[in-house]
Amino acid sequence: MSNMVVFGAQWGDEGKGKIVDIMTEHAQVIVRFQGGNNAGHTLVTGGRKIILHLIPSGILHADKLCLIGNGVVLDPDVLCREIDELVKGGIAISPVNLGISKKTHLIMPYHKALDQAREAAKSGPDKIGTTGRGIGPCYEDKMARIGVRAGDLQDLDLIRHKIDKALLEKNSLLQNLYQQQKIDSREVLEHIRPLAARLVPYLTDVSHQIQTARENGHTVLFEGAQGVQLDIDHGTYPFVTSSNTVCGNASAGSGSFYKAQQVIGVVKAYTTRVGQGPFPTEQTNSCGEHMQVQGAEYGSTTGRKRRCGWLDLAILREAVRLCGPTEIALTKLDVLSGLDELRICTAYEYLGQKVLYPPQEENALKKVLPVYEELKGWKEDISMCRKLDDLPENARALIRYIEQALNTPVRIISVGPDREQTIR
Numbered sequence: 001m002s003n004m005v006v007f008g009a010q011w012g013d014e015g016k017g018k019i020v021d022i023m024t025e026h027a028q029v030i031v032r033f034q035g036g037n038n039a040g041h042t043l044v045t046g047g048r049k050i051i052l053h054l055i056p057s058g059i060l061h062a063d064k065l066c067l068i069g070n071g072v073v074l075d076p077d078v079l080c081r082e083i084d085e086l087v088k089g090g091i092a093i094s095p096v097n098l099g100i101s102k103k104t105h106l107i108m109p110y111h112k113a114l115d116q117a118r119e120a121a122k123s124g125p126d127k128i129g130t131t132g133r134g135i136g137p138c139y140e141d142k143m144a145r146i147g148v149r150a151g152d153l154q155d156l157d158l159i160r161h162k163i164d165k166a167l168l169e170k171n172s173l174l175q176n177l178y179q180q181q182k183i184d185s186r187e188v189l190e191h192i193r194p195l196a197a198r199l200v201p202y203l204t205d206v207s208h209q210i211q212t213a214r215e216n217g218h219t220v221l222f223e224g225a226q227g228v229q230l231d232i233d234h235g236t237y238p239f240v241t242s243s244n245t246v247c248g249n250a251s252a253g254s255g256s257f258y259k260a261q262q263v264i265g266v267v268k269a270y271t272t273r274v275g276q277g278p279f280p281t282e283q284t285n286s287c288g289e290h291m292q293v294q295g296a297e298y299g300s301t302t303g304r305k306r307r308c309g310w311l312d313l314a315i316l317r318e319a320v321r322l323c324g325p326t327e328i329a330l331t332k333l334d335v336l337s338g339l340d341e342l343r344i345c346t347a348y349e350y351l352g353q354k355v356l357y358p359p360q361e362e363n364a365l366k367k368v369l370p371v372y373e374e375l376k377g378w379k380e381d382i383s384m385c386r387k388l389d390d391l392p393e394n395a396r397a398l399i400r401y402i403e404q405a406l407n408t409p410v411r412i413i414s415v416g417p418d419r420e421q422t423i424r
């Protein structure tokens with residue numbers, strides 16, 4: 001029995017899906033503990049392309065139990081669609097392989113409407129660039145103690161009461177502040193009714209399920225979404241998501257104690273970011289374009305082009321400090337092939353001083369100047385490499401550099417999207 005956590009060490013989109021997929025082999029239970037359908041990764045099964053936003057990809061493996069923890073915000077429409085897509089792809093879904101915590105908060109139609117109206121009303125530098133999926137407003141209601149939880153799906157009277165109360169406030173905002181249409185509470189309830197009938201069988205006590213798994217000697221894999229720099233407390237606030245993305249939340253977001261034997265920090269060999277917010281090593285030049293094109297850097301949830309730039313050790317040091325990875329999975333190393341020179345940001349210059357970690361003042365990351373070290377690139381296509389020794393010396397030098405700078409071993413190297421394109 002052991003616990004594993006997989007987390008994104010940058011601004012999300014590090015390629016966690018592939019690493020989770022590989023590690024799922026060694027786990028019996030896979031748990032999501034934060035975020036919602038702002039995340040997403042693409043899978044191919046039975047010749048069909050499926051993009052999963054909520055259900056852990058472990059669902060594609062036989063005999064695995066996938067759990068959606070209380071720290072997640074769940075859009076019931078999206079979950080039902082995902083279940084349908086998987087069933088069409090020949091995957092059997094039942095309460096035997098999928099469970100939802102009764103404490104998970106539900107994203108309601110008014111959360112999505114508010115998220116989109118707010119974003120549309122913001123201009124210029126105030127825009128966050130949210131995914132518009134209602135994530136922030138749902139977490140707001142959770143904290144304000146007025147949220148609708150998955151367990152409430154068993155009691156439609158309770159849901160009706162909560163929707164009525166919520167809409168008093170939300171409709172006032174939507175109509176008066178944002179000049180949007182009023183949302184009808186009966187329509188929301190009627191929309192929820194069939195979804196409730198479908199989802200109630202999946203409700204479970206996730207905390208108890210994890211405990212039982214441990215007692216049976218099973219391995220539990222906690223699957224993080226987004227990345228450390230999008231953490232509501234520790235990320236580049238306010239350009240962050242609305243949950244704690246750091247590994248510590250694996251405990252609070254699932255209802256289990258936190259003692260992980262293996263903590264895998266997923267690090268992309270360069271840096272990307274979607275949405276607004278500071279990005280010190282961003283490259284709006286041919287190098288950035290190389291990463292964007294070769295890495296097919298488009299968001300799998302919104303389809304937006306991802307911003308690209310050099311690897312940033314300052315933010316990675318912070319990820320190590322916050323999450324304590326036992327190892328690193330370095331992804332998309334193949335994307336750097338063909339660049340003559342590579343740059344790594346080793347520190348920042350901030351207010352005349354050299355700093356090794358991101359300063360904590362709001363907007364400080366907009367003011368820092370990256371201090372770069374140059375490394376030699378390589379020309380060879382490395383996507384066929386399967387052993388460390390197959391890699392060109394300059395690629396191995398980059399890996400050694402990262403290991404030393406972060407004092408953490410790189411144990412997985414991904415050189416292409418396929419499962420097989422991995423060095424371990």
Ligand code: IMP
Nearest residue numbers: 012013038039129130131240241274275
């Ligand atoms: P929200 O999570 O939709 O509220 O969006 C807040 C910020 O987090 C925006 O900049 C999004 O682009 C970003 N974001 C949210 N989820 C992801 C993700 O899974 N990958 C990368 N960025 C994300």
